[in-house]
Amino acid sequence: MVLKNIDNKGFTTRVIHTQYAKKDAFNALQVPVYENVAFEFDTAEQMSDAFLGLSSDHTYSRITNPTVANFEQRICNITKALSVTALNSGMAAISNTFIELAYCGANIVSSPHLFGNTYSFFKSTLSSFGVEIRFCDFTNPKEVEASIDENTCAVFLEILTNPHLEVADLAAISSITKLKKVPLVADTTVIPFVCFDAKEFGIDIELVSSTKYLSGGGTGLGGLIIDYGTFDWKNSKKLEPITSQFGKMSFTAKLRKEIHRNLGAYMSPHAAYMQSLGLETLEIRYARSSSSCLKIATELQSYVNIKAVNYTGLKNNRFFELSSAQFGEFPGAMLTFCLESKEICFKFLNNLKFIKRATNLFDNRSLIIHPASTIYGTFTDAQRHEMAIDDTLIRFSVGLEDPQDLLLDIQQALKAVYGN
Numbered sequence: 001m002v003l004k005n006i007d008n009k010g011f012t013t014r015v016i017h018t019q020y021a022k023k024d025a026f027n028a029l030q031v032p033v034y035e036n037v038a039f040e041f042d043t044a045e046q047m048s049d050a051f052l053g054l055s056s057d058h059t060y061s062r063i064t065n066p067t068v069a070n071f072e073q074r075i076c077n078i079t080k081a082l083s084v085t086a087l088n089s090g091m092a093a094i095s096n097t098f099i100e101l102a103y104c105g106a107n108i109v110s111s112p113h114l115f116g117n118t119y120s121f122f123k124s125t126l127s128s129f130g131v132e133i134r135f136c137d138f139t140n141p142k143e144v145e146a147s148i149d150e151n152t153c154a155v156f157l158e159i160l161t162n163p164h165l166e167v168a169d170l171a172a173i174s175s176i177t178k179l180k181k182v183p184l185v186a187d188t189t190v191i192p193f194v195c196f197d198a199k200e201f202g203i204d205i206e207l208v209s210s211t212k213y214l215s216g217g218g219t220g221l222g223g224l225i226i227d228y229g230t231f232d233w234k235n236s237k238k239l240e241p242i243t244s245q246f247g248k249m250s251f252t253a254k255l256r257k258e259i260h261r262n263l264g265a266y267m268s269p270h271a272a273y274m275q276s277l278g279l280e281t282l283e284i285r286y287a288r289s290s291s292s293c294l295k296i297a298t299e300l301q302s303y304v305n306i307k308a309v310n311y312t313g314l315k316n317n318r319f320f321e322l323s324s325a326q327f328g329e330f331p332g333a334m335l336t337f338c339l340e341s342k343e344i345c346f347k348f349l350n351n352l353k354f355i356k357r358a359t360n361l362f363d364n365r366s367l368i369i370h371p372a373s374t375i376y377g378t379f380t381d382a383q384r385h386e387m388a389i390d391d392t393l394i395r396f397s398v399g400l401e402d403p404q405d406l407l408l409d410i411q412q413a414l415k416a417v418y419g420n
Helices: 011-016 044-051 066-079 090-101 116-129 141-147 170-180 240-263 269-280 282-300 320-327 342-350 381-386 403-418
Strands: 083-087 107-110 132-135 152-158 184-187 205-208 223-227 308-310 334-338 367-369 393-397
Touching: 011 066, 011 269, 011 282, 066 083, 066 223, 066 269, 083 090, 083 240, 090 116, 090 152, 090 184, 090 205, 090 223, 090 240, 107 116, 116 132, 141 170, 152 170, 170 184, 223 240, 269 282, 282 334, 282 403, 342 393, 342 403
Parallel strands: 107 132, 107 152, 152 184, 184 205
Antiparallel strands: 083 223, 205 223, 308 334, 334 393, 367 393
């Protein structure tokens, strides 16, 4: 029996007991993978209603799909959002959002401390369409406020920057955006829903790479656009013309009726199925990997050959108090540390026996990478300097292995490099 009212239940209970839109023909406990393209209608009238949005029936899997819709509803249940749209990558979520909000002559206020492809999308792709990107220091709310003007279509930040692990005061930033009547858009990928409530901190549109924590085992790409219905779109030059028809649903209506279906980046049914399974174990996995991350970060501080360790859960971290207030005791399962040089970083990585040399974050396996030569490898030295990406930095995503096993692998790799 499916629970009728799950709003007051725990995180995992709400995920597992999300009701199906329609009863499954075979009473399957997990929504099947509807890996098909089109859907049949009994009448021409029903088909017309579906295409015109007058019913919730599915028409074509590039637009909606039953497996994906169930995944979206699960996210709605745990975030209490107005709507959720699932796309085929985190970058698709970012690009769809800003293609909807931005226009020629508009500007976006953001930090230069961004994931590499987000920076590239802003600086190279959007700017070629006449959109100005205004980079400023998000640890200084006054600088953010001074950067906003009448043509600012959005303020965007990563709540915990990747890989810098910089934390902005979200309450201060959101108070500014509300005063200025500008939507606050945030990438929350590094901290999952388990311990972060975006709506509570004034975020209007939340963007997530569900490839990461939700997928868990690195089984599929995905991205989420979560609309909390908290922004008055009459204040958006791009969306104001449709607000009389759609009201607080204006962002979602344009996204669903135009942007995502025209760009063709909807999530695949198989990815939605795999990420629905991952969502059911997210709370347990996050508790394991994030607590292991704190143990490892604490231990690495005592290693003489490691020059610096960055994890905002460490009490000596400059963002510790703010991070604790916003994200709790365990602020994610990613840490960074610095060695002497790029050459030493490469030697260290090459001597690891157990930890995987690979990109991605929050796999069940622990992953390690040298960002400057990989994710940011195609950027110029000046761009990497603006983004604060140093040659000595190593990013470490902590998985589900025993933390002592991970530390032993790091120890033997350091010994192979330094001989002590």
